[in-house]
Amino acid sequence: MGPPTPRNRRSHLPxxxxxxxxxxxxxxxxxxxxxxxxxTEVRGARLGWLLAAAAGAxxxxxxxxxxxxxxxxxxxxVLPLKPLWHATxxxxxxxxxxxxxxxxxxxxxxxxxLTGVRFTTAFASVAVERxxxxxxxxxxxxxxxxxxxxxxxxxxxxxxxxxxxxxxxxLFGSVFVVxxxxxxxxxxxxxxAHAVLHRLLPARWADRMLGMVDGVLDGLSALRAPGxxxxxLFWSLILWLTNAASFALAFAAFGLSLPWGAALVxxxxxxxxxxxxxxxxxxxxxxxxxxxxxxxxxxxxSSAVSLAIGYHITGFLPITVLGLWSLWGAGLHLGExxxxxxxxxNDGRT
Numbered sequence: 001m002g003p004p005t006p007r008n009r010r011s012h013l014p015x016x017x018x019x020x021x022x023x024x025x026x027x028x029x030x031x032x033x034x035x036x037x038x039x040t041e042v043r044g045a046r047l048g049w050l051l052a053a054a055a056g057a058x059x060x061x062x063x064x065x066x067x068x069x070x071x072x073x074x075x076x077x078v079l080p081l082k083p084l085w086h087a088t089x090x091x092x093x094x095x096x097x098x099x100x101x102x103x104x105x106x107x108x109x110x111x112x113x114l115t116g117v118r119f120t121t122a123f124a125s126v127a128v129e130r131x132x133x134x135x136x137x138x139x140x141x142x143x144x145x146x147x148x149x150x151x152x153x154x155x156x157x158x159x160x161x162x163x164x165x166x167x168x169x170x171l172f173g174s175v176f177v178v179x180x181x182x183x184x185x186x187x188x189x190x191x192x193a194h195a196v197l198h199r200l201l202p203a204r205w206a207d208r209m210l211g212m213v214d215g216v217l218d219g220l221s222a223l224r225a226p227g228x229x230x231x232x233l234f235w236s237l238i239l240w241l242t243n244a245a246s247f248a249l250a251f252a253a254f255g256l257s258l259p260w261g262a263a264l265v266x267x268x269x270x271x272x273x274x275x276x277x278x279x280x281x282x283x284x285x286x287x288x289x290x291x292x293x294x295x296x297x298x299x300x301x302s303s304a305v306s307l308a309i310g311y312h313i314t315g316f317l318p319i320t321v322l323g324l325w326s327l328w329g330a331g332l333h334l335g336e337x338x339x340x341x342x343x344x345x346n347d348g349r350t
Contacts, residue, residue, distance in 0.1 A: 025288030093323020141268030147261025193238030
């Protein structure tokens, strides 16, 4: 077996970068705290509240499944919930066990294998979910910032955190407006994409990219019907309020008396923090961001790290086990999820 080619080396760069970032943040989270003190606080957490927090975090995945069902409706066809749940569980399990956020591709691949939905449509629907998630997370983050309760030093380079959050809200609001414009004028979007891509790329690559554009437009089609759009917005709100409630339950588990907005702030910062390259399961990033976020409220470093570790582990295990169970039940394999293609070479469509 010869030495790795430059292309193979490049393919490993994201994983190496993620490992380094995770290691650095984990070191920062732990470098000046007593591990024995952290362990004592984790063991002393109120188990009932911690299990309730884990249950709340796990509940967000069925809620995602319900929302995803609206995004994947095709010409009035309503997909059954069971295969969508299996695909959701498999995708988030893959994020916990595989590098480079493989869960996004794994989820689209799983639903294609289980329902026959086009891979590009499924993957585009996941991308649309991320747009909704970003909008709601920033909106709720703004609400959390405006709720106050910070220490006097809670600013970045002298700029109040609320002002920073408002800037993010404007950015994601702009993205949403552009997405709506794209959806409501699909023919115009296709013509523009055709003109631009064929001008910039060879015909073969341009045609492949146009196929991806069609898939994205299919994924965005949920926004064309007001009823479906309203349902997606409603379930998005329920999803992220449930997730924030799980953080509030974790605060109670560790005896932290924090304002209600702290759960929204921690949720938002964590969601954007785990978007950076990291190890599977976001270990290191989760702990570092949690410590930084709770420091804004004057929480001691050891208490913040204890909460991060306790919540992270109890939230990590249920969806990982459920995802592995769904993977086994669907007759799929982790190797297929890493490649994003069926092991038997078919396209997964009926």
